[in-house]
Amino acid sequence: MNVMLLGSGGREHALAWKLVQSPLLSRLFIVPGNAGTALCGTNVTIALNDFKALKKFALDNNVAMVVVGPEAPLVEGIWDSFKQDVMTSDISVIGPSQTGAMLEGSKDFAKEFMNRHCIPTAAHRTFTLDTQDAGIDFIHHLTPPFVLKADGLAAGKGVIICATADEAIIELNAMIRDKKFGDAGKKVIIEQYLSGIELSAFVITDGKTYKTLPSAKDYKRIGEDDTGPNTGGMGSISPVPFADAGFMAKVEERIIKQTIKGLAQEKIVYQGFIFFGLMNVQGDPYVIEYNVRMGDPEAECILPRIKSDLLELFNSTAKGRLVESQVVTDHRYCAAIMLVSKGYPGDYEKGKEITGLDHIMDSIVFHAGSKKDEKTGKIITNGGRVLAVTSYGMTLPEALATSGKNAQMIGFEGKYYRKDLGHDLMKYI
Ligand code: AMP
Numbered sequence: 001m002n003v004m005l006l007g008s009g010g011r012e013h014a015l016a017w018k019l020v021q022s023p024l025l026s027r028l029f030i031v032p033g034n035a036g037t038a039l040c041g042t043n044v045t046i047a048l049n050d051f052k053a054l055k056k057f058a059l060d061n062n063v064a065m066v067v068v069g070p071e072a073p074l075v076e077g078i079w080d081s082f083k084q085d086v087m088t089s090d091i092s093v094i095g096p097s098q099t100g101a102m103l104e105g106s107k108d109f110a111k112e113f114m115n116r117h118c119i120p121t122a123a124h125r126t127f128t129l130d131t132q133d134a135g136i137d138f139i140h141h142l143t144p145p146f147v148l149k150a151d152g153l154a155a156g157k158g159v160i161i162c163a164t165a166d167e168a169i170i171e172l173n174a175m176i177r178d179k180k181f182g183d184a185g186k187k188v189i190i191e192q193y194l195s196g197i198e199l200s201a202f203v204i205t206d207g208k209t210y211k212t213l214p215s216a217k218d219y220k221r222i223g224e225d226d227t228g229p230n231t232g233g234m235g236s237i238s239p240v241p242f243a244d245a246g247f248m249a250k251v252e253e254r255i256i257k258q259t260i261k262g263l264a265q266e267k268i269v270y271q272g273f274i275f276f277g278l279m280n281v282q283g284d285p286y287v288i289e290y291n292v293r294m295g296d297p298e299a300e301c302i303l304p305r306i307k308s309d310l311l312e313l314f315n316s317t318a319k320g321r322l323v324e325s326q327v328v329t330d331h332r333y334c335a336a337i338m339l340v341s342k343g344y345p346g347d348y349e350k351g352k353e354i355t356g357l358d359h360i361m362d363s364i365v366f367h368a369g370s371k372k373d374e375k376t377g378k379i380i381t382n383g384g385r386v387l388a389v390t391s392y393g394m395t396l397p398e399a400l401a402t403s404g405k406n407a408q409m410i411g412f413e414g415k416y417y418r419k420d421l422g423h424d425l426m427k428y429i
Pocket residue numbers: 122147149156159191192193194195198277288289
């Protein structure tokens with residue numbers, strides 16, 4: 001079958017790398033893709049919010065399935081757009097319906113969903129311009145630190161943790177009154193701070209049943225020892241050493257099963273990934289956030305650990321027959337180290353030549369912000385996060401060491417990566 005994969009990051013290269021291993025695949029189109037996805041299929045330039053053009057391309061190229069990498073097209077309703085059009089309603093779309101995508105697109109919706117289904121999450125209240133004064137009162141009633149979240153999508157920047165009530169009030173004003181995050185901050189969620197260690201759990205679901213995928217932990221801060229500004233993710237590891245069978249059983253019983261049951265009860269159509277951002281608070285899991293897609297850079301260490309045919313899994317998901325499929329996991333560890341451009345997550349330059357890619361033997365290099373220079377044919381940087389270097393290991397230190405060695409061998413001007421990934425987890429091994 002022909003598949004169209006949407007997105008251009010390391011997650012999409014990992015998805016493409018995995019999909020081309022399937023004997024069920026005929027042609028793979030990646031929209032818009034990067035220099036890495038071009039090694040797996042055909043990159044196509046279409047804007048991801050131009051559903052009309054995406055549908056036309058799918059019809060012209062006999063595409064039977066659309067796999068949606070990032071959240072934006074899902075939140076904008078790509079699933080519904082394909083399904084409500086008689087011409088494209090037979091094309092499978094891997095991802096939730098627009099209502100399902102609100103689990104990520106609106107933090108208020110996600111919180112209310114969790115409350116309705118008794119899913120453990122931090123206590124919260126939601127405020128708007130009309131109720132801003134009540135928000136200030138609420139802050140005075142909480143103990144610091146304070147967590148403020150813009151309701152809508154804010155490119156991963158919409159969560160602010162404030163140490164003092166004064167800071168929290170300034171932030172509340174900046175979000176609601178001064179529209180710091182535009183319309184995404186029309187509603188602001190103020191919630192209790194949870195102290196613990198974060199991890200992520202993943203499932204694929206057809207809306208009735210689900211299959212659990214490997215757990216992962218990503219490293220969000222730019223600096224070593226988790227310092228400095230947040231990024232899209234500086235690397236990831238899988239599995240998570242402190243997520244033992246006892247803890248994961250709690251995640252499954254209290255969170256995953258309740259979420260799937262809730263979706264079914266509320267008749268929310270969902271045929272895709274659910275990413276549970278979790279906090280382990282003294283052995284008990286709480287949901288920090290839902291995402292309606294795979295994580296990036298989590299995908300770069302989870303997908304290599306899935307032995308099963310991903311396209312077969314997607315097919316049974318789309319047909320509502322996931323119960324018949326199996327997910328077989330590689331028992332080895334995986335570690336992904338992200339190589340980023342100098343200046344990221346602030347301003348950075350693009351267009352730097354990437355060298356050394358041909359010498360990497362024992363890691364998989366997933367491209368994120370890269371492209372082929374039209375004139376010279378060389379691979380050049382084209383984003384903040386440039387490459388993810390993923391390795392297997394019988395132990396976590398072994399996987400990290402192999403990625404670290406290969407990260408050194410790849411060159412581009414201004415290359416930076418964290419050398420401390422996984423150090424915080426050694427006490428759990
Ligand atoms: P989110 O976009 O909701 O995942 O939030 C971004 C980050 O903020 C999370 O990965 C956590 O590190 C942090 N965070 C969010 N909510 C809380 C909370 N209630 N308590 C502590 N940290 C939080």
